[in-house]
Amino acid sequence: MDIGKRYTPNEIETKWYKFWIDNELFKAKGEGNGKFSMVIPPPNITGKIHMGHALNISLQDIVTRFNRMQGKDTLWLPGEDHAGIATQHVVEKFLMKSEGKRKEDYGREEFIDRVWKWANEYRDHIKKQIMAIGASVDWSRERFTLDDGLNKAVRKVFVELYNEGLIYKGKYIVNWCPSCGTVLSDEEVEHKDEKGAFYHIKYPIKGEDNYIIIATTRPETMLGDTAIAVHPSDERYKDYVGKVAILPLVGREIPIIADKYVDPSFGTGALKVTPAHDPNDYLMGQRHNLETVQIMDEFAKINENGGKYAGLDRKEARKAVVEDLEKEGYLVKIEEMTHSVGHCYRCNTVVEPFLLDQWFVKMKPLAEKAIDAVEKADIKFYPGRWKKVYLNWMNEIRDWCISRQLWWGHRIPVWYCDDCGHINVSEEDIHTCQKCGSTNIRQDEDVLDTWFSSALWPFSTLGWPENTDDLKKYYPTDLLVTGFDIIFFWVARMIVMGEKFMEDKPFSDVYIHQLVRDKYGRKMSKSLGNGIDPLEIIEKFGADPMRFTLAILAAQGRDIKLDPQAFESYSKFANKIWNATRFVLLNMDDFEKIDLTPEMLELEDKWMLSKLNKTINTVTDALKKYEFNIAARALYDFFWNEYCDWYIEAVKNRLKSENKKIAQNVLVRVLDSSLRLLHPFMPFLTEELWQNLPRITEEKYLITAKWPEYMEEHSFIKEEEEFEKIKAFIRGIRNVKAEINIPQITKVEVAYKTLRDDSWIKNNQSLIKELAFVTKLEIVDSKPAKAATSYVDDTIEAYVKLGDLIDIEAEKERLNKKKEKLEKEFMKYDKKINNANFMAKAPEDVIEEVKEKHAFVKSQIEKLEKLLEELN
Structure with missing residues (x-):
């Protein structure tokens, strides 16, 4: 039998993925010993899969294949996210560049049709990338966050929450992106340190020849100031509280108030209050009944409330306001500083706090069960430290702004009656007012936050709100694998919605995977040019080496520092597996399966089977705990160091003898089990090789073959210890040769003195001589002249005779x-x-x-x- 000299990953991967799909081997069939289910974190249709995605998908596939081989009814459900803001932004840019038109030029319906066409094309791109990594997802159950089933689920959830008073509409300060033209959640705002300045401005006191100095980083917003605030215990300003200040440049009279929010040690200790343009000022305005003056529009330009500055964008307005403050004697000084500024996570525009009517979900009442589920360990985080992060955020949770000023997404199922003013909320489209019957109704223009539909993903993808068979069988799911950056975006909200609408947790375990950084520990980014494209790695080395590399580096709680050379190292491991299998197959002439009994086995056979037993335990236990690196390292060490470097070398002479059947059977059985253990990590390579092995079971495919189990009859502790001593003895000889530049194949003489038992040497002299290139092995009373000590334990001292070798x-x-x-x-x-x-x-x-x-x-x-x- 010969599989060929070269390992060609691209040919193997294409062949086997098609075979698995054609034979429906990824499909959950409702049969098995228990169940395992998991939903894929749906990738955004806007992007290309990066190395973080490759890690996420690889780890999920390892767990999926492991559970499938354990005989469980296994469902890994795939799908994609419509990514509201990102997709609309990308398509608008594309249409402007290709056709020179804005979305308004098409109208809502035609624009949405254009986005659907783009979305379907890019969904296919994403799907092909996921396939290239080898993901064994059940494509027959693929979902999309905008498909009809999910739309039905989204509307049902919205209507039920609204009817319970948990969804409401109201004015609130939101994070507004003037470029994307929509609201962002707190988590969608990326804060970056930027150079700025503190502008120290005099605010005159009405009726006095006196003033209060305010320090602000945003002088243009003073046009909307409606108060000055100081801390109640601040002695410097206690006499000012209750007085009135005159707003420079505007002339508006504004009260001086006392509020505990003010930090007396920050700036001058006196704060300008702009309720329409700062979230904390807004809350202060609510407490003190302050007027709200909005001075910017949705494009971040000064509106009519800004007087002479109307029409200027915020940068121009800042320059003009500062010039006028200086001209009129209000500017005291400008102090340079660095501060954190919020940016849109999509287009990098500076975010503007903006007062808008928006739809919100009351989160406090919904959060209670979601907190309880994690506190009671119904849901466990791996690594455990993320539990505290989750609970801290949940205990301080704020209402969730769920409306977005977009066209692409789940349109809010609310219709306003222009005749009677009634707000109609319905799961189905309506054409007449539910209250007065008028047809003069219009649907809310906004869509729901993308994360609203994603929050329902673990149960909506299984057919909810219908009580489907899939929902009964596979909910709650067993595991979620995701990144730390969406614990609040997604993980927390899925737990909230699962507990609310399914009255059960959405998953049992949450594995937070590592961040993939470059080899220097820097975050991968376009600006640094240090990103690594997983598809390029697959093209060069194959998917299996890439997957194994990522797994062996995935230590819980530590980011991955990824040196591209690592892929080459584990590509060599894949070649090693190929070449070792080829060697075994070339030595399988007249192979005959026999039942092995301990009496038949040589020392090295017993050692090999015993080491395999331990490896099975280590890998199985590690995968159950999501310790991917431990499982991968154990497999690497076992296969390369134990199976290839020691066992294969130890039995080479036996394979040439007439009595070769036992060595053949051990070789095949250990290789068969090794390929099973390696399959979740390197699925393509292992399936290809396993299909070429002599059959020792009736199983057809490795992907559905039985996971190896620990066998008590293969536990040879005494023999394992003895062989380990022989290994150490041989390794000592090899080390001496290496350290003093003697080629390993150079034959040497070895002497040893024995203190007690030397039977383990005498019984294995031929093996030692063969593997260490030793011509003579003799007992001596003392260390010979011109010799180097190669081995010492409590019974033996061994020496390599150097003589004239050096x-x-x-x-x-x-x-x-x-x-x-x-x-x-x-x-x-x-x-x-x-x-x-x-x-x-x-x-x-x-x-x-x-x-x-x-x-x-x-x-x-x-x-x-x-x-x-x-x-x-």
């Missing part, structure tokens, strides 16, 4: 130079570790890296010192 003096000189170089390197790390300033300020991962290098170099120096002592 020039000892020249070797000592070489080793001393190497030692000097290492000592310089050691001092570099030692200085850092003993530098209190470095240890206090350096990032945790940098300190950890320095400590690891410090310990490694120290151990290398100690080895050299020991070897030099031997040579002396």
Whole structure:
């Protein structure tokens, strides 16, 4: 049997993905030993999948394939998100560039048709990218956040919440993007540090030759000031409270009020209050019954309330206001500073606090059960520290602004009657007023926040509000894998909606995956040019090496520092698996499956089966705990170091003998189990290889084959310990050769003195000689001259006879130079570790890296010192 010399991932991946789809092997069929269900975090249709998506999808697929192989009825449900703001923004830009038209030029219906056409095309792009990664999602159940079923669910939820008084419409300060022309939630605002200034301005006191100085970063908003606020306990201003100030440039009389919100230590301790343009000022205005003066429009231009500044955009207005303040003697000074400024997460425009009529969900009453579910551990976070982050946010939760000034999205199911003023809220489209019967009604222009439909994803995708079979079987789901940045956007809201409408949690576990950074720990971004395209990696190395790389780096609680060279390293691992399988297949002439009994097995066979047993336990336990890196590392070490480097080498001579059947059977059984364990991580490669193995079970496909189980009869503790001693003995000989530049294939003589039991050496002399290239293995009373110690334990000391193999003096000189170089390197790390300033300020991962290098170099120096002592 021969699978060919070359591992060609692209051919294998295309073939097997099509095969799995054609044979419906991803499809949940309602049969199995228990169930596992999970919904995919629906990717936005606007984008290309990046390395964070690749990690997210790979980890989900690992868990899905693991559960499927455990015999569970497994559903991983796919879908895409319509991404309201992002999609409309991208399509508007595209149409302006290609046709020179704004959305208003088309009208709402035609524009929406254009977006649907664009959306369907990009949904296909996203789908192909997910397929390229190898995701075993059930495509027969694919959903879209704007499909008819989800639209029905969205409307039902809106109407029920409205009827319960949990959805309301009211004026509120919102985050407004003047460029996208819509509201943003707090989580959609990205804060960036920018250079700015404090403008110190005199506000004259009415009837007095006196003034209060205000420091503000936004002097243009003073046109809408309706009060000055100071802290009640601030002695500096206590006599001013109750008096009236004159607003510079405008002349409006404004009261001086006392409010505990004011921080006396910030700025001058006196605060200008602009209720229409600051969320905290708005709340203060509500407390003190202040007038609200809005001085900007939706394009961030000064409106008619801004007097002579009307028509200027906010930047122009700031310049003009500052010039006039200086001209009229109100400007005291300008103080440069750096402050945090909110930007739109989509178009990067500076966000404007804006007073608008919006639709809101009252979150406090809905949050109680969602808090309880996590506090009682009905829902568990991995890593556990995210539980605290979630609870902190939920306990301080604010009402959720759910309306967006867009055309693309779920249109709000509210109709206003222009005759009687009645607000009609309905799950179905209506054409007459429910109160007066008038046909003079119009639907609310706004759409719902994208996250509103996404919040229903775990149950709406399963057919809710209908009581479908899928809903009964697969809700609640078992796991959600997502990034930390959408805990508040999405995770919390799904828990809220699940508890409200299903009266049950939406999932049991939430795994928060790592952030993928570049090799220096920097966030990947277009501006830095340090992003890595997963599709390019797949094209170059294959999906399996990419997936394995991401998994082995995915330690819980630590961001991934991704060096592109890592993909090459684990591409070599994939090649190793291919070549090892090829070797096994080429040695399967006349293979005959036999039942193995302990009496048949050699020491190395028992050791190999015992190590496999432990690996099965380690990998199974790690995957159940979502410790992907531990599972991947255990598989890498087992397959490469134990199976390939030791067991295959140990049985090569046996495969040439007449009595080869036992070695063949152990080789095939261990390889079969290894491919099963590796399958969730490297599905394409393992399916291809497994299909070529001699059949030892009746199973047809690896994807649905049984997950390996621990076998008590393959637990050979004593034999495992003995073989480990032989490995250490051989490794000692190899290390001596490596350290003093003797090629590994050079034959050497080895002597050893025994203190007690040396049976493990005597019984395995041929194996030691073969694997360590030893010609003679003899017992001595003392260490021979010109020999290097290669192994020491409480029963044996072994020595490699150097004789004339090396020039000892020249070797000592070489080793001393190497030692000097290492000592310089050691001092570099030692200085850092003993530098209190470095240890206090350096990032945790940098300190950890320095400590690891410090310990490694120290151990290398100690080895050299020991070897030099031997040579002396």
